[in-house]
Amino acid sequence: MNLFEKITNHELLAQLDERDVFFTTSAERSWLKTMLEHPAAQEALSRATLQQLQTLLVNDEPLQLHESLTEKAQSRENQVFHPLIHSVREAIQKHRKLRFLPVGKYGVAGQPCLCIPYKLEYSMVKREWYLLWYKHDQRRLMSTRLDKISECREEPCLEAEWHEAQQEIRRRLELQRDSVTLEIPRQYNQELSRILSAFSCFEKQVRHDENENCYSIILHFSSNEREYVLSRLRFLGRRVRVQDHQAMQARMHQSATMALSRYQEG
Amino acid sequence: MAREQFDKEIQFLRMLAMTGGAYSRQQYAERLGISVHTFDKTLQRLKSISGSSPLASSDKDKQAFTATFRYNYYDAVDPLLLLLFQGKSMKITESRRLVLLLESLQKRSQTVTELLDCCSDGQVESDTPPDEKTIRADLRYLETTGVIRRVDAKRPFRYRLQDELGRLTAEQLLEIFAFVDIMASTQLPSVHGYLLRDSLKKLLMRQGMNTEALDAFLYKYHYYSRILDEAHVFSLIEAMRQRRLIQFLYFTPKSPHSYSASQTNPLFQREHKGREKTVLPLQIIYDHQFGRWYLLAHQSRLGIVKFRLEGITRLSEAEAVSEHEYAQHRDRLMARIRNSWLIDTGPTVRVRARFFHPGAGIPSFVKERVQLQGQWGTITEESGGTSFLYEIDVNDTTEIKPWLRSFGSSCEVLEPSKLRQEMIEDWKEIAASYEPVRENNQS
Incomplete structure (x- = not known):
């Protein structure tokens, strides 16, 4: 083929x-x-x-992959599809609002949510679907696991309100953007390909200082993704160093000292 | 087998996607082992495929274009790198002829003679009318790729377009589109799924569907450049199916050069040192931690050898080995990688680590993550309810170490002592590298 x-x-x-x-x-x-x-x-x-x-497809042959292809280190596949996907996509298509009840650990909890849905998002790490929506009364962007949504139903939405919300969503997404510059210590230049692969799921720019033969990565992400970025930084350990983000530098320092204290206690 | 010309595009796109903005044209060309002229030509070709504006002349504008290959989460709904697989060149006359043939066959099933008439009637004036031999060759190609099929076995053969999927209702097509989108994005392999997604999307848009509905899905933390290596995956799978040896020129990803222009074009030749390899391919591994592909193979005298797919160029098949020999090598390999976190075939060691729950009343996202990503390791709750033990038999500790470290202070390695010591060293160095920051913050 x-x-x-x-x-x-x-x-x-x-x-x-x-x-x-x-x-x-x-x-x-x-x-x-x-x-x-x-x-x-x-x-x-x-x-x-x-x-x-x-x-x-009766005359077509499926691909014979199982003998030749192995996947390693993947998250357990909790969920690939969710029954709410079609109805949420339809609401986005028809410019409708959604009203649903949030589900907590012990069943339905909290007040009904009225939302303007804008995307369905699948996390390749958590292997779960999320509804990304706009909370009109509080002007906030929200993310709710589809598994935590019950009694979801469509409600009409004025076209003007829908369009205004779309503009606001774009504006808020922009406001949520955060970025960090990561420096790759020169002794790890040989591992550049691995380091860039680890960040290839993010928006980024790579800079190369020809005189110093030093690489740095400017990583762009949404502020609510900071914890994941930090886990990626810990994953790479000494291969990258946060150059310009004080809060993230402090968190890395805190992680390292707390981890060391675990070992001292042990 | 992927032809040499696409090796260049694969390396080219990977470099733009991975390091977009890092280098000047000269530096890119140098790293790719091509001339600046070839770099510009390739860029122009990719621009024409991606539908961008004509090639800008300044270096700055070219950098702006290379930047478009960078990942942009909310706008990257259509897989941009798919253009690699839409770049096979064809003559304008051939493309016009195929359009006429496919359009005619969509209306009704037809014979070669009828199609010949159609082509003569519908062709552009400047084109020479196609002869029967050309039409037969076209039909053979379309039949081989499964785009058309013979209606029955009666002569003269009648052909029809394989368009049944497109005849389903709009509601069903939307259902299928969502399924294809999700499966192409979350499963392997992806390229054929993305190509089908592309056709279905165009069809639904022609039927009046708005793009909001078709672009509603996002996939977070997705290694989108993984599809570039699928170019080799199918060639390798085919070689494995036929139990054949393969030959290729390998560039280790640690080398600053990732491609070398072939010697057929001496004017632009930049022969960097790749290594000629002849191996028996046994298994392809996809690593979800980095979104990378590996080939595990057998090489005479060396035994098990491992390659990154992105370093493979000029791939070709060689002779086949016996089923017995193949099975022997494959069984040995599969036994050796049973306990590989990724692809390590070193000695198996028992790793024991203590993980700490985040605290009373907080859902244990630590345990959830270990359950999700800990592969075949086991979890045992410890008395006191503040921690749990994770145990796994794994080949060497190099590959699991980054994952354990990513948990920060929520994880304490207990065994083996060498790994425990390495983690302590890592944390000491990380703490030291941020030490001045803490002092600054306090002052």
């Missing part, structure tokens, strides 16, 4: 799009058939759609 086919040439596909031509390749169908074997297919697709797909 070759991934470089002229049938997926971008110019050809653009012309076919203009002429309203749709097709699938056997490689795409094989991939789809393989994915239908995953338990998530039963949850994501209605029985009728699943059956129709299985009929359409």
